[in-house]
Amino acid sequence: MSATTTFSSAHRLYVKSLYRRYLKNTLDWTIRRDVWRGQALQIRAEFDANRNVSDPRALAEILRKAEERLADIKHPDPYITPTAPGGTKWERNLPPSMAPLYDHEAHGAAH
Numbered sequence: 001m002s003a004t005t006t007f008s009s010a011h012r013l014y015v016k017s018l019y020r021r022y023l024k025n026t027l028d029w030t031i032r033r034d035v036w037r038g039q040a041l042q043i044r045a046e047f048d049a050n051r052n053v054s055d056p057r058a059l060a061e062i063l064r065k066a067e068e069r070l071a072d073i074k075h076p077d078p079y080i081t082p083t084a085p086g087g088t089k090w091e092r093n094l095p096p097s098m099a100p101l102y103d104h105e106a107h108g109a110a111h
Contacts, residue, residue, distance in 0.1 A: 007059075018066060019047055028075035 022043050030036040053059045082089040 007056075015047075015063075018063070018070070019043070022066075022070060025070060025073060025075055025078070028078045029073075 023040055026039045026043065027036055030039060050059070050062050053062060080087045084090065
């Protein structure tokens with residue numbers, strides 16, 4: 001059985017997610033893109049080194065170690081795009097509500 005058909009598409013998505021999280025974390029630590037690019041190539045080489053592992057137990061151990069390493073090197077204050085949820089401009093300058101400031105009808109107007 002070839003390595004391309006051994007694992008499910010969910011497994012491939014998980015590995016892609018892990019790879020992207022590694023890249024994102026490295027970008028959180030590195031400001032300069034030219035320095036980050038070298039680090040990204042190093043991460044890619046690490047992932048490619050384990051590309052042809054077909055033993056599920058060995059692969060589970062590799063992924064477990066990768067998750068632990070990522071947790072150890074995780075940036076304490078990751079970059080969040082300003083307009084993304086949690087960013088500095090999230091929901092800034094929302095259009096004003098067109099509802100009345102005080103709803104007289106709901107509170108029983110005396111007139």
